[in-house]
Amino acid sequence: MNFRTMVKSLRLSWIGRLLDDTNANWKAIPNYFFNQYGGLSFLLKCNYDVKLFEANFPLFYRELLGYFQELSSTYGEEQRGKFIPWNNKDPDIAIDQKTLFWKTWFERGIYYVQDLLREDGKFLSLDEFKEKFGLKVNFLQYFQITAAI
Numbered sequence: 001m002n003f004r005t006m007v008k009s010l011r012l013s014w015i016g017r018l019l020d021d022t023n024a025n026w027k028a029i030p031n032y033f034f035n036q037y038g039g040l041s042f043l044l045k046c047n048y049d050v051k052l053f054e055a056n057f058p059l060f061y062r063e064l065l066g067y068f069q070e071l072s073s074t075y076g077e078e079q080r081g082k083f084i085p086w087n088n089k090d091p092d093i094a095i096d097q098k099t100l101f102w103k104t105w106f107e108r109g110i111y112y113v114q115d116l117l118r119e120d121g122k123f124l125s126l127d128e129f130k131e132k133f134g135l136k137v138n139f140l141q142y143f144q145i146t147a148a149i
Helices: 003-019 025-035 059-075 103-107 126-133 139-148
Strands: none
Touching: 003 025, 003 059, 025 059, 126 139
C-alpha cells in the first residue's frame, strides 16, 4: 500500500461528508473558511491555487483542495464554456497578486465572466452592470475586474 495515496484518499473522502445535506455542528468551522471563497461546492469548480488563499486558511483544507485539484486534473472533467474569475490561479486574473473573490458580487449571482458581458460579447457598461445586479459599485472596482479579465 502506498501511504501517500492512502492519506490523499482519506482526505478526499471529507469532501463528500462536507457536501452532504446534513447541518452537523462540526461543519461550522470548515464552512466558515470555505464560505470566504464562495463555499466548497463552488470552490471545487474554480481554477484555484491554494497558495493564493489567505494565510489563515487551515493547512488541512489547503491540502484537501490541493489533492482534489490534483485528482480532477488527472481524471476530472474540465469546466467548459463558462470561465469563473473567482479564486482563479491565473496571475492575470488577480489584483495585487491575490486571488479575487468578492462575496457581495457572488451573492448577487455573478459567477462567470459571461455574467459581465452583453450579448454581443462586450463588457456591460458600469450603469448597465449596476442596473442588472443592483449593486452599488464605484467605477474603480468595476474597471479593476474588467481590466484583470
